[in-house]
Amino acid sequence: MRFLHTADWHIGKKLHGYNLLEDQLHAFNQIIQLAKKEAVDGIIIAGDLYDRSVPSVDAVEVFNQMIIELNLEEKLPVFAISGNHDSSIRLETGGPWFKQSDFYLHTRLEQAFQPIEVGDTQLFLLPYFEPIAARLYFENDEIRTIEKAMEFVTAEIKKNFKSGMAHVLVSHFFAAGSAKSDSETKLTVGGLDTVPLDLLRDFDYVALGHLHNKDALISDQIRYSGSPLKFSLSERKQEKGVWIVDISEQSCQLEFHRIQPLREIKELQGTFQELAKQEFYESIDRKDFMFIQLTDRSVIPNMMYQLRKVYPNILGVERVYGRENDQKGLTKDVNMKQLSPLELSRQFFEEMTEEELTSQQEQWLNESLDSVQQKERGK
Amino acid sequence: MRFLHTADWHIGKKLHGYNLLEDQLHAFNQIIQLAKKEAVDGIIIAGDLYDRSVPSVDAVEVFNQMIIELNLEEKLPVFAISGNHDSSIRLETGGPWFKQSDFYLHTRLEQAFQPIEVGDTQLFLLPYFEPIAARLYFENDEIRTIEKAMEFVTAEIKKNFKSGMAHVLVSHFFAAGSAKSDSETKLTVGGLDTVPLDLLRDFDYVALGHLHNKDALISDQIRYSGSPLKFSLSERKQEKGVWIVDISEQSCQLEFHRIQPLREIKELQGTFQELAKQEFYESIDRKDFMFIQLTDRSVIPNMMYQLRKVYPNILGVERVYGRENDQKGLTKDVNMKQLSPLELSRQFFEEMTEEELTSQQEQWLNESLDSVQQKERGK
Numbered sequence: 240m241r242f243l244h245t246a247d248w249h250i251g252k253k254l255h256g257y258n259l260l261e262d263q264l265h266a267f268n269q270i271i272q273l274a275k276k277e278a279v280d281g282i283i284i285a286g287d288l289y290d291r292s293v294p295s296v297d298a299v300e301v302f303n304q305m306i307i308e309l310n311l312e313e314k315l316p317v318f319a320i321s322g323n324h325d326s327s328i329r330l331e332t333g334g335p336w337f338k339q340s341d342f343y344l345h346t347r348l349e350q351a352f353q354p355i356e357v358g359d360t361q362l363f364l365l366p367y368f369e370p371i372a373a374r375l376y377f378e379n380d381e382i383r384t385i386e387k388a389m390e391f392v393t394a395e396i397k398k399n400f401k402s403g404m405a406h407v408l409v410s411h412f413f414a415a416g417s418a419k420s421d422s423e424t425k426l427t428v429g430g431l432d433t434v435p436l437d438l439l440r441d442f443d444y445v446a447l448g449h450l451h452n453k454d455a456l457i458s459d460q461i462r463y464s465g466s467p468l469k470f471s472l473s474e475r476k477q478e479k480g481v482w483i484v485d486i487s488e489q490s491c492q493l494e495f496h497r498i499q500p501l502r503e504i505k506e507l508q509g510t511f512q513e514l515a516k517q518e519f520y521e522s523i524d525r526k527d528f529m530f531i532q533l534t535d536r537s538v539i540p541n542m543m544y545q546l547r548k549v550y551p552n553i554l555g556v557e558r559v560y561g562r563e564n565d566q567k568g569l570t571k572d573v574n575m576k577q578l579s580p581l582e583l584s585r586q587f588f589e590e591m592t593e594e595e596l597t598s599q600q601e602q603w604l605n606e607s608l609d610s611v612q613q614k615e616r617g618k
Numbered sequence: 619m620r621f622l623h624t625a626d627w628h629i630g631k632k633l634h635g636y637n638l639l640e641d642q643l644h645a646f647n648q649i650i651q652l653a654k655k656e657a658v659d660g661i662i663i664a665g666d667l668y669d670r671s672v673p674s675v676d677a678v679e680v681f682n683q684m685i686i687e688l689n690l691e692e693k694l695p696v697f698a699i700s701g702n703h704d705s706s707i708r709l710e711t712g713g714p715w716f717k718q719s720d721f722y723l724h725t726r727l728e729q730a731f732q733p734i735e736v737g738d739t740q741l742f743l744l745p746y747f748e749p750i751a752a753r754l755y756f757e758n759d760e761i762r763t764i765e766k767a768m769e770f771v772t773a774e775i776k777k778n779f780k781s782g783m784a785h786v787l788v789s790h791f792f793a794a795g796s797a798k799s800d801s802e803t804k805l806t807v808g809g810l811d812t813v814p815l816d817l818l819r820d821f822d823y824v825a826l827g828h829l830h831n832k833d834a835l836i837s838d839q840i841r842y843s844g845s846p847l848k849f850s851l852s853e854r855k856q857e858k859g860v861w862i863v864d865i866s867e868q869s870c871q872l873e874f875h876r877i878q879p880l881r882e883i884k885e886l887q888g889t890f891q892e893l894a895k896q897e898f899y900e901s902i903d904r905k906d907f908m909f910i911q912l913t914d915r916s917v918i919p920n921m922m923y924q925l926r927k928v929y930p931n932i933l934g935v936e937r938v939y940g941r942e943n944d945q946k947g948l949t950k951d952v953n954m955k956q957l958s959p960l961e962l963s964r965q966f967f968e969e970m971t972e973e974e975l976t977s978q979q980e981q982w983l984n985e986s987l988d989s990v991q992q993k994e995r996g997k
Binding site: 293296299300303307311326328329331332333335336337339340342609613 | 710
């Protein structure tokens with residue numbers, strides 16, 4: 240069997256407030272083209288189809304379109320599971336009908352034990368689940384962690400192994416030894432959420448979702464695909480794309496294919512003057528997401544406002560060498576006791592962000608200060 | 619063609635805070651039994667499948683189960699549309715797959731113009747829509763009301779009429795001359811939302827949803843099915859059920875079939891003492907929803923608390939003859955100016971409801987009074 244392995248689409252996700260639906264459609268179009276060009280037997284999506292349990296109407300519309308195109312128009316078999324970001328019950332709507340056209344969407348633990356056979360390959364689609372689901376399914380009170388649960392789950396799955404076939408597990412968890420980045424939601428604390436690799440050794444390939452970095456785990460046959468897009472600043476150096484996997488009982492061959500983003504995350508380093516210079520900014524693609532690293536140390540009035548006029552998609556501004564204490568502008572110059580809490584907060588905000596409070600922000604600040612003062616009075 | 623006509627399921631709706639999911643499943647089971655017994659060719663559901671655009675996970679789970687049973691297990695064709703309570707985009711998830719098993723779920727205006735043919739009948743499934751959808755579809759700026767929109771929509775539908783066949787319209791709106799009750803959401807004001815019956819005369823049957831009273835409109839071939847359950851106190855005298863319709867080009871025969879509720883809405887009239895008497899309350903089915911009409915006029919301490927101990931599902935208590943001014947208990951006895959606003963409000967609440975404030979209610983009251991006082995101070 241030859242398949243495409245992707246995961247963590249997070250449809251509807253925003254990056255620092257920027258809507259990514261167009262970027263997600265742009266990546267999707269490359270995935271579908273690649274699947275056709277590589278003549279795969281199907282597409283594996285290893286969880287986190289949506290970014291939230293109740294996705295926005297826009298996100299639902301975009302995802303519905305994608306799946307219609309993938310499965311009904313291009314007739315590509317789809318093997319998908321729900322991830323920790325999805326609501327399994329909401330996502331399962333339509334599931335029993337999808338099968339008619341080889342779109343398998345597993346959202347419940349017990350569905351993992353019904354393998355789907357494609358040629359000489361058995362696919363086991365194990366959705367994200369909580370230990371309690373396994374505790375109830377196996378009627379065993381000792382199952383309190385994902386590690387323990389996976390002992391039972393993999394044993395149960397192996398009962399359905401047919402010999403002479405390749406065995407593929409599709410799942411969504413944190414595999415031992417992987418490296419996390421910022422944009423993955425932590426499942427639990429204290430390592431209870433970690434699945435040891437030894438439990439996964441009997442599969443010919445494990446198609447994982449959850450971590451957004453394809454290199455989070457380096458193992459021949461246990462792989463994260465990573466997300467098709469960069470979903471946080473901390474992912475800016477990661478290579479994004481999908482795996483094309485050729486699997487048989489004897490061998491497993493992997494090839495990574497990059498996805499070109501609609502808008503890249505770029506780092507811009509320089510002085511404010513350099514970055515605001517027309518010759519410079521006209522030489523680069525300004526629709527990209529910019530992470531700006533200013534080398535100046537002086538206070539720059541209205542800095543964000545001016546930068547945003549030039550760079551519409553700024554993710555953040557960092558002062559590489561910190562900021563100098565420009566005595567004139569700073570609050571310590573005046574007697575702080577003479578300032579009202581509102582005025583003091585306003586000045587602090589402006590010094591830290593180099594932006595003025597919007598009227599909405601000023602209102603929030605006012606309300607918060609009022610509420611603190613009342614509590615003080617109430618004592 | 620022989621079909622069952624129902625509408626306004628409002629899965630997830632609550633009645634005065636009481637969860638109705640079990641009542642809705644109970645009604646659904648009768649609908650499915652009736653459909654089988656009457657050997658219908660399909661089930662029409664004329665909108666408002668859910669009660670809210672974002673239904674709860676429980677509601678989604680129950681509705682998914684129902685539709686699986688109806689269409690996949692019992693193999694009944696389903697002809698459904700979205701209503702004003704549904705989110706058309708959320709509801710359309712899975713739609714293109716549903717057709718494979720004769721489950722037609724129309725959520726967009728333009729889908730009304732693709733008739734579904736069953737034997738000698740053409741079904742036109744017209745979902746609830748806003749005038750702007752018709753204005754854009756017909757590219758005509760004069761379409762500002764549902765009445766105007768329906769002129770265009772019915773003309774467009776009629777272009778697809780095949781002669782020699784019966785023509786059925788499934789839709790969800792307020793038809794001229796209908797009588798509204800409390801639990802239907804008003805669409806617009808000033809009659810702009812009303813569809814004249816003349817526009818509907820060319821259909822052999824119009825299966826409507828939106829109004830919960832099957833008798834809201836008395837017309838041979840234009841009918842509301844009403845909701846399968848009573849969804850408000852004002853619906854307590856309505857007969858609830860579904861239509862079984864036999865339709866051909868020559869004739870249209872209707873038969874109404876009642877649905878037995880799991881919990882009926884009952885009116886109980888008497889004195890507090892009578893209603894609290896064991897011989898009385900043990901003679902009736904106390905799981906029903908009770909609307910209690912007290913004939914006493916005196917103040918009864920802890921009345922609601924005592925009544926709820928006997929009747930778990932109280933929708934409301936009415937004092938048929940009002941209440942006497944029991945001078946001892948009432949606020950006018952004391953000098954109101956001596957009471958704090960909080961104390962005054964607390965006494966007023968207790969006199970009106972015959973219940974004490976809960977600690978949560980007292981907290982809300984306190985916060986509201988605080989906020990009023992601050993605004994006063996701010997002037």
